[in-house]
Amino acid sequence: MSDPKIIVALDYPTEAQAFELIDKLDASLCRLKVGKEMFTHLGPVFVEKIQAKGFDVFLDLKYHDIPNTVAKACDAAASLGVWMLNVHASGGRRMMEAASEAIANHQNSPILIAVTVLTSMSQEDLVELGVNETPEEQAVKLATLAKSSGLDGVVCSAQEAPRMRAELDKNFILVSPGIRPAGSAADDQRRVMTPQKAIQAGSDYLVIGRPVTQSDNPLGILRTINSEITSLP
Numbered sequence: 589m590s591d592p593k594i595i596v597a598l599d600y601p602t603e604a605q606a607f608e609l610i611d612k613l614d615a616s617l618c619r620l621k622v623g624k625e626m627f628t629h630l631g632p633v634f635v636e637k638i639q640a641k642g643f644d645v646f647l648d649l650k651y652h653d654i655p656n657t658v659a660k661a662c663d664a665a666a667s668l669g670v671w672m673l674n675v676h677a678s679g680g681r682r683m684m685e686a687a688s689e690a691i692a693n694h695q696n697s698p699i700l701i702a703v704t705v706l707t708s709m710s711q712e713d714l715v716e717l718g719v720n721e722t723p724e725e726q727a728v729k730l731a732t733l734a735k736s737s738g739l740d741g742v743v744c745s746a747q748e749a750p751r752m753r754a755e756l757d758k759n760f761i762l763v764s765p766g767i768r769p770a771g772s773a774a775d776d777q778r779r780v781m782t783p784q785k786a787i788q789a790g791s792d793y794l795v796i797g798r799p800v801t802q803s804d805n806p807l808g809i810l811r812t813i814n815s816e817i818t819s820l821p
Contacts, residue, residue: 595620704727
């Protein structure tokens with residue numbers, strides 16, 4: 589069974605625009621990420637429609653609330669049959685443990701990961717929040733907490749992946765946004781890396797948005813990226 593490493597981020601205001609892209613893609617080459625904008629517009633039915641086309645879905649809602657509320661939300665997401673979902677590691681141990689326990693009894697339990705430090709955040713942003721560690725130090729601290737809380741992995745910048753891989757279990761999943769093929773604009777991301785370098789750094793899955801979704805040939809871009817990362821030793 590194929591295990592596509594690319595997760596294409598769907599960020600559209602309408603279902604029609606999303607499926608205009610989806611119908612050009614190949615489920616053997618990528619998975620799809622549904623975030624807050626699309627889920628708020630279109631809800632669970634949209635997720636089910638994507639899955640009916642054969643795509644695995646990463647439901648990227650970044651739950652962060654009291655443990656009971658997050659547990660119920662994760663249980664609901666697992667009932668949708670999503671491949672992966674996430675919470676904010678900064679919600680703490682009790683919240684993450686509750687989330688993990690809530691999905692454990694599902695027949696096909698989704699991968700549960702935690703957000704560490706958003707890739708849009710810089711050192712200055714953390715200082716404003718009262719966090720004196722570097723983005724990497726804070727990300728590793730939160731990843732360690734997530735692992736000990738029973739989660740399967742984390743969302744982290746590929747720049748933090750080498751240290752994560754060195755300090756955490758090799759089977760701990762690292763999902764990296766802020767991925768930009770060579771020559772692409774960084775847009776609003778601060779800590780970015782090319783797909784090939786991200787895989788070499790230790791990332792397991794790569795979230796790629798605009799370089800694919802705004803391309804005139806999204807399938808061609810996917811094939812090129814997949815060719816680059818699968819040719820790595």
